[in-house]
Amino acid sequence: MPQLYPPLEAPKRLLFGPGPSPVAPRVYQAMQQNVVGHLDPFFFQVADEIRELLGYVFSTANLRNLAVSGTGSSGMEAAVANFTEPGTKLALLTNGFFADRIGEMARRHGAEVTRLAKSWGEPFDAQEAREFIRRERPQVVALVQAETSTGMYNQAKPVCEAAHEVDALVIADCVTSLGGMPVLVDENGIDIAYSCTQKGLGCPPGLAPMTISPRALERLRARQTPVQSWYLDLELLDTYYSGHKYHHTASATMFYALREGLAMVAEEGRENRWERHRRNHLAFVAGIQAMGLAMHVPEGHRLWTLNTPRVPEGVDDAKVRQYLLERHGLEIAGGFGPLAGKIFRIGLMGYGSTADNVLMLLEALEEALAEQGYQPVASGKAAAETALDRAR
Amino acid sequence: MPQLYPPLEAPKRLLFGPGPSPVAPRVYQAMQQNVVGHLDPFFFQVADEIRELLGYVFSTANLRNLAVSGTGSSGMEAAVANFTEPGTKLALLTNGFFADRIGEMARRHGAEVTRLAKSWGEPFDAQEAREFIRRERPQVVALVQAETSTGMYNQAKPVCEAAHEVDALVIADCVTSLGGMPVLVDENGIDIAYSCTQKGLGCPPGLAPMTISPRALERLRARQTPVQSWYLDLELLDTYYSGHKYHHTASATMFYALREGLAMVAEEGRENRWERHRRNHLAFVAGIQAMGLAMHVPEGHRLWTLNTPRVPEGVDDAKVRQYLLERHGLEIAGGFGPLAGKIFRIGLMGYGSTADNVLMLLEALEEALAEQGYQPVASGKAAAETALDRAR
Numbered sequence: 001m002p003q004l005y006p007p008l009e010a011p012k013r014l015l016f017g018p019g020p021s022p023v024a025p026r027v028y029q030a031m032q033q034n035v036v037g038h039l040d041p042f043f044f045q046v047a048d049e050i051r052e053l054l055g056y057v058f059s060t061a062n063l064r065n066l067a068v069s070g071t072g073s074s075g076m077e078a079a080v081a082n083f084t085e086p087g088t089k090l091a092l093l094t095n096g097f098f099a100d101r102i103g104e105m106a107r108r109h110g111a112e113v114t115r116l117a118k119s120w121g122e123p124f125d126a127q128e129a130r131e132f133i134r135r136e137r138p139q140v141v142a143l144v145q146a147e148t149s150t151g152m153y154n155q156a157k158p159v160c161e162a163a164h165e166v167d168a169l170v171i172a173d174c175v176t177s178l179g180g181m182p183v184l185v186d187e188n189g190i191d192i193a194y195s196c197t198q199k200g201l202g203c204p205p206g207l208a209p210m211t212i213s214p215r216a217l218e219r220l221r222a223r224q225t226p227v228q229s230w231y232l233d234l235e236l237l238d239t240y241y242s243g244h245k246y247h248h249t250a251s252a253t254m255f256y257a258l259r260e261g262l263a264m265v266a267e268e269g270r271e272n273r274w275e276r277h278r279r280n281h282l283a284f285v286a287g288i289q290a291m292g293l294a295m296h297v298p299e300g301h302r303l304w305t306l307n308t309p310r311v312p313e314g315v316d317d318a319k320v321r322q323y324l325l326e327r328h329g330l331e332i333a334g335g336f337g338p339l340a341g342k343i344f345r346i347g348l349m350g351y352g353s354t355a356d357n358v359l360m361l362l363e364a365l366e367e368a369l370a371e372q373g374y375q376p377v378a379s380g381k382a383a384a385e386t387a388l389d390r391a392r
Numbered sequence: 393m394p395q396l397y398p399p400l401e402a403p404k405r406l407l408f409g410p411g412p413s414p415v416a417p418r419v420y421q422a423m424q425q426n427v428v429g430h431l432d433p434f435f436f437q438v439a440d441e442i443r444e445l446l447g448y449v450f451s452t453a454n455l456r457n458l459a460v461s462g463t464g465s466s467g468m469e470a471a472v473a474n475f476t477e478p479g480t481k482l483a484l485l486t487n488g489f490f491a492d493r494i495g496e497m498a499r500r501h502g503a504e505v506t507r508l509a510k511s512w513g514e515p516f517d518a519q520e521a522r523e524f525i526r527r528e529r530p531q532v533v534a535l536v537q538a539e540t541s542t543g544m545y546n547q548a549k550p551v552c553e554a555a556h557e558v559d560a561l562v563i564a565d566c567v568t569s570l571g572g573m574p575v576l577v578d579e580n581g582i583d584i585a586y587s588c589t590q591k592g593l594g595c596p597p598g599l600a601p602m603t604i605s606p607r608a609l610e611r612l613r614a615r616q617t618p619v620q621s622w623y624l625d626l627e628l629l630d631t632y633y634s635g636h637k638y639h640h641t642a643s644a645t646m647f648y649a650l651r652e653g654l655a656m657v658a659e660e661g662r663e664n665r666w667e668r669h670r671r672n673h674l675a676f677v678a679g680i681q682a683m684g685l686a687m688h689v690p691e692g693h694r695l696w697t698l699n700t701p702r703v704p705e706g707v708d709d710a711k712v713r714q715y716l717l718e719r720h721g722l723e724i725a726g727g728f729g730p731l732a733g734k735i736f737r738i739g740l741m742g743y744g745s746t747a748d749n750v751l752m753l754l755e756a757l758e759e760a761l762a763e764q765g766y767q768p769v770a771s772g773k774a775a776a777e778t779a780l781d782r783a784r
Contacts, residue, residue: 003659004655004658004659005441005651005652005655005658005659007418007421007422007652008422008425008438008648008651008652009425010425010426010427010428010434010644010648011426011428011432011434012426013426013427013428013429013432015427015428015429017429019641020427020428020429020430020641020644023426023427026399028423028424029399030399030400031420031423031424031645032420032423032424033400033401033402034402034403034404034405034415035402035407035412035415035590035596036402036403036405036407036412036723037405037407037409037412037723038412038597040403040405040723042402042403046400049397069462069463069466069598070461070462070466070623071461071640071641071642071643072640072641073622073623073639073640073641074461074462074623074640076623077621077622077623081621101622104622105622107618108618108619108620108621108622109620196641198427198641198643204427204643204644204645204646205427205430205641205642205643205644205645206461206598206643206645206646226499226500227500228500228501228620228621229469229473229500229620229621230465230469230493230496230497230500231462231465231466231468231469246728247465248463248464248465248466249411249412249463249464249465249588249590249597250463250597251463251590251596251597251598251646252402252412252596252597253423253596253597253598253649254596254598254643254646256400256402257645259397259400260397260399260400263396263397266396266397267395267396267397331428331429331432336638
């Protein structure tokens with residue numbers, strides 16, 4: 001047969017945007033394992049291992065940990081679809097794009113959405129958040145622990161405490177925190193957390209890890225109406241993964257990849273992994289600031305996985321990104337919405353968060369900025385090297 | 393770092409159930425290509441190639457061909473979520489499990505579902521189907537072209553004609569036909585077709601190929617309410633794939649696999665591929681009947697991808713399946729619902745539909761049935777060999 005379609009030759013990108021992050025060779029290898037059926041004993045063995053490893057990575061004793069067969073956004077939709085129904089009052093803490101996406105999904109499911117809004121990248125005041133929840137008395141509270149649009153880490157604990165006072169469930173978006181920084185589901189009191197595979201876990205996109213508290217499960221069983229989404233119905237999914245009753249044809253290949261990514265977290269140790277991300281983040285920030293750039297998010301509220309320096313005055317961020325992509329095959333992202341043209345979004349996640357990558361990124365960025373006429377105050381790379389040495 | 397989690401060692405299954413089917417080495421290789429971002433120019437190049445190849449495989453001039461980021465069932469849910477809204481009248485032609493699943497999804501979306509029901513594996517009478525549609529005057533008609541629960545091929549053309557007379561759209565489930573037998577979207581007049589990757593296309597599960605007619609698109613734009621599913625909202629997905637505007641993080645890896653599976657269809661030629669499936673199906677049936685087993689679905693209504701012989705009197709189908717799995721690593725499936733214990737479901741799909749596999753399967757089945765005390769009337773393998781010789 002003539003091979004009219006030559007094999008794909010994907011460019012080798014250095015993935016330092018907000019995800020996908022670089023995939024470890026071991027994860028690629030796992031995807032070479034033979035596909036088995038979605039009801040094969042081996043498939044369920046892998047699914048069980050994933051359940052257990054997800055408990056470890058989410059830091060939870062929950063038994064309901066699973067991977068939804070879709071990308072991170074399908075995890076968000078599963079959370080919304082299962083825990084809202086027409087008329088549910090959902091209180092949203094929003095200081096970025098992904099929080100508002102939760103609101104958009106909730107409205108589509110008939111929920112009444114009420115918002116406590118800050119500008120993109122501005123922290124919430126814990127007391128204000130508590131008062132908002134006490135005043136609104138919602139059934140569900142939603143927040144984004146790791147806001148990918150701004151690089152901000154939002155504290156879940158005060159929100160969860162206030163939510164539980166009024167008997168509300170808490171949904172937390174952990175898409176850009178899981179595997180790179182503490183999600184701490186149980187310690188924070190998060191009821192429903194979802195994430196993705198292509199950031200802190202270093203796998204290709206394709207599954208949405210989730211965890212569900214016993215409290216949330218109870219609420220799910222007390223719903224008045226069926227979940228609008230059959231595909232994302234968590235009770236049906238539980239019957240499949242725990243009861244081995246056919247629901248949909250889960251992808252063995254994607255499960256192999258996720259198992260491998262999670263195994264790598266367990267072997268490194270989650271605390272060590274968080275510390276690695278923190279150290280490399282701090283070194284990167286030291287470099288950025290030495291160059292004279294400012295960080296968009298205030299200190300103490302920054303993600304360790306995704307850095308958001310402000311674009312210096314007079315620099316065209318699109319040209320910087322284009323330069324990096326064309327010259328170095330290096331992908332970073334820009335801001336969007338109110339932050340379009342104002343920030344860079346530079347990920348150091350999972351397999352990609354290394355000291356070498358910090359230095360390489362700073363050097364490439366310095367070069368790209370110089371190309372745009374920006375003169376750094378001092379060498380970013382040197383400052384990062386000092387920070388890395390100190391951390392050793 | 394200690395490797396606490398040794399590499400996965402998936403058993404090498406011979407996949408002859410209703411899917412997943414065997415994956416070609418070339419598809420596995422494609423998944424080794426570097427992951428790129430979901431907004432990378434290379435990603436969109438692959439997505440465009442998939443759009444074009446899907447048009448070829450679905451036999452349609454539609455421009456809206458895409459792959460939804462979920463398994464085949466997410467394609468079903470996308471079809472239902474986008475083309476029904478509360479109060480939509482949906483007329484369902486059902487003679488199997490998957491048709492009723494469409495009904496279940498439609499009810500969850502607030503549609504009013506009316507059914508023309510036959511027993512599992514009984515063909516529809518074209519005239520009766522037409523009268524049902526003319527009488528009900530629905531906005532949407534749904535049918536399953538290839539019913540995976542029974543092995544039945546339902547003719548779409550008379551249904552589409554009657555539906556269009558009353559200005560209804562037609563949704564067709566092509567999960568077990570695409571890539572293995574003629575779907576013929578345009579010739580049949582199907583408005584919305586969806587499928588999966590792990591059957592006739594020979595890829596791992598993980599994406600749901602779809603095609604949408606211009607008529608359906610118009611109807612979509614005239615909706616009164618937003619699509620309940622944000623994740624499966626086809627207008628947002630179109631803005632992503634055609635307009636390159638971020639929606640969700642599609643999986644480069646899964647797209648590489650699908651591109652390769654589709655390229656293999658194009659290189660073989662879709663008509664040649666259908667003929668290969670037809671020839672191997674007929675040989676398998678000749679063997680089955682020579683052994684003295686009956687086919688559940690009447691001649692002329694059978695899928696070429698999935699064969700459903702009846703379980704002979706006195707034989708425990710679960711024991712036969714267990715024997716095949718344990719002795720030969722060979723996966724076939726049983727029936728379920730009203731067909732539990734009554735049929736086998738034996739797939740010969742995609743890369744797995746070969747003359748050698750027909751003979752191997754018949755030999756193994758003969759052995760497993762003999763183990764259960766069933767004496768075949770004649771050799772299935774010999775009859776299949778004769779049929780294959782004649783077809784050459």
